[in-house]
Amino acid sequence: xxxxxxxxxxxxxxxxxxxxxxxxxxxxxxxxxxxxxxxxxxxxxxxxxxxxxxxxxxxxxxxxxxxxxxxxxxxxxxxxxxxxxxxxxxxxxxxxxxxxxxxxxxxxxxxxxxxxxxxxxxxxxxxxxxxxxxxxxxxxxxxxxxxxxxxxxxxxxxxxxxxxxxxxxxxxxxxxxxxxxxxxxxxxxxxxxxxxxxxxxxxxxxxxxxxxxxxxxxxxxxxxxxxxxxxxxxxxxxxxxxxxxxxxxxxxxxxxxxxxxxxxxxxxxxxxxxxxxxxxxxxxxxxxxxxxxxxxxxxxxxxxxxxxxxxxxxxxxxxxxxxxxxxxxxxxxxxxxxxxxxxxxxxxxxxxxxxxxxxxxxxxxxxxxxxxxxxxxxxxxxxxxxxxxxxxxxxxxxx
Numbered sequence: 001x002x003x004x005x006x007x008x009x010x011x012x013x014x015x016x017x018x019x020x021x022x023x024x025x026x027x028x029x030x031x032x033x034x035x036x037x038x039x040x041x042x043x044x045x046x047x048x049x050x051x052x053x054x055x056x057x058x059x060x061x062x063x064x065x066x067x068x069x070x071x072x073x074x075x076x077x078x079x080x081x082x083x084x085x086x087x088x089x090x091x092x093x094x095x096x097x098x099x100x101x102x103x104x105x106x107x108x109x110x111x112x113x114x115x116x117x118x119x120x121x122x123x124x125x126x127x128x129x130x131x132x133x134x135x136x137x138x139x140x141x142x143x144x145x146x147x148x149x150x151x152x153x154x155x156x157x158x159x160x161x162x163x164x165x166x167x168x169x170x171x172x173x174x175x176x177x178x179x180x181x182x183x184x185x186x187x188x189x190x191x192x193x194x195x196x197x198x199x200x201x202x203x204x205x206x207x208x209x210x211x212x213x214x215x216x217x218x219x220x221x222x223x224x225x226x227x228x229x230x231x232x233x234x235x236x237x238x239x240x241x242x243x244x245x246x247x248x249x250x251x252x253x254x255x256x257x258x259x260x261x262x263x264x265x266x267x268x269x270x271x272x273x274x275x276x277x278x279x280x281x282x283x284x285x286x287x288x289x290x291x292x293x294x295x296x297x298x299x300x301x302x303x304x305x306x307x308x309x310x311x312x313x314x315x316x317x318x319x320x321x322x323x324x325x326x327x328x329x330x331x332x333x334x335x336x337x338x339x340x341x342x343x344x345x346x347x348x349x350x351x352x353x354x355x356x357x358x359x360x361x362x363x364x365x366x367x368x369x370x371x372x373x374x375x376x377x378x379x380x381x382x383x384x385x386x387x388x389x390x391x392x393x394x395x396x397x398x399x
Contacts (some may be wrong), residue, residue, distance in 0.1 A: 009056055011049050012038035020045035022052055070161055072120055073113035076105050078161065090245075104145035105152060107131040111149070117162045122173045125149065129176070138186035143175040192346040193355035200346075205338035207289040208330055210271045215348060217264040218242075219371055221353030223350045224325035231279025240265055247371070256373050286321040286329070302396045306324065 015350035020040040023033050034052065038044030080102070087098040108128045112120055125146065132142045135289040149210055157167040176183055197216060200256040201209050211225045224244045234241040260268065268283075277283060330348050338345055352372070 007153060007371045009049075009053055012217055020049060022049060025058060034338075057106050070117045072115050072117050073109055075117045075156050077153065077163055079105075079155055079161075082155060083152075097279070100145075101148050101152070102149035107135070108149055117156065118166055120153075120166065121169050125173050133181070133183045136184065139178065139181055140186050141182040142183055146175070175279045184267065189347075189350060190352055191357045192350035194354070196343045196346055197351070197354075199341040199343045200334060203335055203340040206292070207284045207325070208287070208333045210350065211284055211325065211330060212334065212351070213267045214264055215351040216355065217261060217267065218258050219352050219359070220258050221352060222330050224256070226282075226284065226325045226327060226330070228278055228283045230277040230283060235283060258373070259371075273296060282324045284325055285323050287323055290321050 008306050009022045012021055012023060013019075013022045014035060017035070018039055020036040020038065020042075021033060022030070022036060025031050036045045036052070038048070083098055083101050084094065087095045087101070091096055111128060111131060112124055115124070126147065129142055129146055132145060150167070153162065153167045153170055156162045157164045178185065199214070201212065204212060211222075214220065215222065215230075220242070224242075227244055228242060232243050232245060234243060240258055242254050242258040244258070252324040270282075295384070327348070334348055335345060356368045356372055359371045
């Protein structure tokens, strides 16, 4: 993890006392100076210098203020500096958790920005939670956001910005329980019927349609199909396997293998149509989709192309289509296509639930967990709907 900006201590000699001193500027731009024990250059002074440099390298924000006078706003600013460095993917780009964390601490900052952090207790946390309920957030989201606030306060305690007792007190606030709160319940994600998907497909752009079909046949996440490259597909046997480099549990050191069955292989083979992309080139690209659309329009043109229309490309356009799709783009395209098809609105992530339900019905819960890449069956239970017809059949025979 790279050292934050400006946290580069300088070792100099204090003129009046002759002792060694360390001078540095923290991430907030505040200059700090600390006298070290012993004469400048002595073993005692150099040992203290080495200790302080290690502390600054691991905790660059702890010297902003003392734990007695730090406010909630200052604490949250320090934590966001840490979070911006911590919640990044392998390429150094921010993950969604950073945005979730900013959303969680916003009500806390609005209500208690000027409050001393040591005075932020369970009652204050309960008030923040009530503000979230007033924002019409569902119960499960409120609980998740409160846990994120506790995570920020735990970090502050580890940095000695607040006493550990402050964090421990916040842990005593229990989460909201179903049926015992005015917070609304979230709607469970259900599988999307096959007929709804089939009616939507003709109204989708070509690249998005292929991605939706692959999700339907594999149960992969929208983020995984967006990041799909030709080089990540193991084609050494009849059973192809897609091994995404980036996936939800990659930061836990876990691998992800997505088998591509006959239907998925047929969809992918037809899409490539003999073309062999570069290994690291995204299979699905808005920029390439636009070029392909322009090519089709030019080939289907019946009138003669005027000289002024031979090429209207700008040498330096202000905005180019992105090289890769995002889950939000797929969701927007699906919503638009569903409206055109006059079917109920659905979300691409429902395809994962549909696939898990089919696998569970035919091969059991363990097979569904393996297909989704889960290590815990409790996670699979969320995605795979129980087969009520099978339960009814059993009841009819032995009930």
